[in-house]
Amino acid sequence: QVQLVESGGGVVQAGGPLRLSCAASGRTFGGYAMGWFRQAPGKEREFVAAISWNGGNTYDADSVKDRFTIARDNAKNSVYLQMNSLKPEDTAVYYCAAGGTLTTQNDAYRYWGQGTQVTVSS
Numbered sequence: 001q002v003q004l005v006e007s008g009g010g011v012v013q014a015g016g017p018l019r020l021s022c023a024a025s026g027r028t029f030g031g032y033a034m035g036w037f038r039q040a041p042g043k044e045r046e047f048v049a050a051i052s053w054n055g056g057n058t059y060d061a062d063s064v065k066d067r068f069t070i071a072r073d074n075a076k077n078s079v080y081l082q083m084n085s086l087k088p089e090d091t092a093v094y095y096c097a098a099g100g101t102l103t104t105q106n107d108a109y110r111y112w113g114q115g116t117q118v119t120v121s122s
Contacts, residue, residue, distance in 0.1 A: 002026045002098045002111040009094065009116030012086055016120075020081040022096035022113055030054075030074040033102045035109055036081045038092035038118075047104040048094070049081065057102055064090075086120045093117050 008020040022034070035050040049060045049070040058070055064083075072079040079096055094116055097109035 002029055002032060004096050004098060004111055004113035006094065006096050006113040006116040009118045011119045011121060013121050014086060014088055016086055018083045018086060018118060020083065020094055020096075020116060020118070022079045022081075024077045024079070024098065026077075029077045029098070032098040032111075033100065034070075034072055034079040035097045035099065035103070035106075036070060036079075036094060037097060037106055038090075038094045039115075040089075040092040043092075045095070045106055047106065050102045050104065051079065052102045059102060059104065061104075083118070086118075088120045088122045091118060091120050 003025040005023050012018050033052050036048040037045050038048050039045040047061050051058045051070045055072050067085045069082040096113045098111040099109035
């Protein structure tokens, strides 16, 4: 069982950076693939990035490729999303999730955090 808590959201101007963190409880954290998703008003939740259980494989959505970087530190039970060159369209609630394998499908993730708001001003 994994419990997830996101932090690091806030308001940032377009072009700026922001780093999101997700702290996990549970001794089995290292056995899960982790993903970041986001949901903007009026839109469905969409995939952002994912990382395998050991950090050896990552996958980024085309919309954030070359701007966002996902990373994890299993010793600290944490996963991160470094966001650079933010755009107003990145504004959304960002969620971290834990699942059994690296996937872009939100239904495949068993555990979810509460979300953290990211607002990018123009």
